[in-house]
Amino acid sequence: MPELRIGYVLSEYPKVSHTFIRREIEALEGAGIPVERFAIRGSNEDLPDPADQAEAGRTRQVLASGLPAMLAAMLSVLVQAPRRAWRAFALATRMGWRGDRPIPVHWIYLLEAALIAKWVRESAVTHLHAHFGSNPAEVAMLAAELSGIGFSFTAHGTVETDNALAIKLPEKVRRAAFVVAVSQYGRAQMMRWIPFDDWRKIHVIHCGIGADFLEHEHTDAPDVDQFVSVGRLSSEKGHLVLIEALALLIEQGQSCRLVLVGDGPLRSAVEQRSRELGIERFVTITGWQSSEAIREWLMGSRALILPSFAEGLPVVIMESLALGRPVIATWVAGVPELVREGCTGWLVPPGNALPLAKAMGTCLRASSVQLAMFAKAGKNAVREAHDAKIEAEKLAQLLVSRNEVLIAEPAALRPTSQ
Structure with missing residues (x-):
């Protein structure tokens, strides 16, 4: 043959x-x-x-x-x-x-x-x-x-x-x-x-995902008020809704920072909307990063957020869960197959800033015990299927x-x- x-x-x-x-x-x-x-x-x-x-x-x-x-x-x-x-x-x-x-x-x-x-x-x-x-x-x-x-x-x-x-x-x-x-x-x-x-x-x-994520040494989710979102800055990814949600949290007196890892055609719109809402100092856009840098951003954040309107099943969800970090995502397409409400993260309806802000607040208030349970479940889910x-x-x-x-x-x- x-x-x-x-x-x-x-x-x-x-x-x-x-x-x-x-x-x-x-x-x-x-x-x-x-x-x-x-x-x-x-x-x-x-x-x-x-x-x-x-x-x-x-x-x-x-x-x-x-x-x-x-x-x-x-x-x-x-x-x-x-x-x-x-x-x-x-x-x-x-x-x-x-x-x-x-x-x-x-x-x-x-x-x-x-x-x-x-x-x-x-x-x-x-x-x-x-x-x-x-x-x-x-x-x-x-x-x-x-x-x-x-x-x-x-x-x-x-x-x-x-x-x-x-x-x-x-x-x-x-x-x-x-x-x-x-x-x-x-x-x-x-x-x-x-x-x-x-x-x-x-x-x-x-x-x-590979051994660089699957076999990475486990660390507990840090007690920080930083979220990270990884992906192309484009209309279907819902970043403008995420900016609105961040503004709602800050308006409620919650200290919160957001790191957007990626780039794309929506970058200027995201920057403009952040200025309009007066929260530009709480938002960082890094541009494209290496796998190692993405891993470090995930490790240093409370959770990954994906506010997408449409998706397949994003690989960054697998990366975040493998590192023991929960995920806040919209309940679109294949995402609920990996992000399970109350188990590996939080699911919210797409296109709505209010429930997204609520989930972000819930994550910030989550206990170390709850986050540890999420981390264990997330790691197991990724090892089994990804x-x-x-x-x-x-x-x-x-x-x-x-x-x-x-x-x-x-x-x-x-x-x-x-």
Whole structure:
């Protein structure tokens, strides 16, 4: 049997907010499965984490290779396997028909896929796996069609289900060898949009964290009035509601500080709203930080707060609970699968500053005994379901079984060279 070699197809990689992908790749490689990294583009953000900097050197970027390289790769497929090239062209056109973007954009995806297909052949990749069911999954699907191998993808939540029909999610699932959902909620949301016969393809494999968090020495939650929120400063993350909640607490005479770790398009709005409410001195925005720095911010805070309007299942929740810090979060998507009211943290309705402020006050008044109970429950929950090594082993089993099935198929059923 040919050696299993996986090609990861990613839209933007490495990226600060995609540390979980790096951990997954590292865990697969630790299990003996070689992985090639194919990114449409590199990150336009600073990469403070040395591990991400190292990943940048291991990742081949499509757009950085230039249009001539993509055209040459497409021409090569047209010459060597014309029927396969025309099938991929027809598929790209169908994906654009009444799709999320105009048809010519999907032809560009085809050119990107042609270059990845060239790299697949050169690297002897046997299967492609994409993260996110939007354009990365389409590029992987087209590259698989051009190269004659299988593909799969991980769906993370709102990216796939907010616009499922426009991104042709049912077609992607139909053609995929299997699909990964990062939460039970995410799996159920995909089931809404695809035929019953394809439900069996969806497997829940959680995002995971590594030993740097799971095996970190335990310390009790500090007796401080500081909260931390980690993530991209964008509209769906609810930071403006968090600023309103902080203002309510301070207005009630509660001493409280908030650290926002991250950056993004909402930063200026958050800063402006903080000034309008007169609480700017209580708010710190750090910008993007390394994994080590994020760990230190979590360790030095009373709790993590995620006031999101929409989510999948954020990895930072796992990191916080692994370090023994409770979480205050909104009851959206897969979040309640890990944040359990009165057990590992507090859940509040999204978009409402008053209950969020109340939960923050409750957390500040919580006894050391209660916080210790939360810490124990949180650590156990993360170890059971979000160990990156264990979750990657589940993915490896799916990849290996897919490889075995492909080799075992009768020759007449295998993909042809065209």
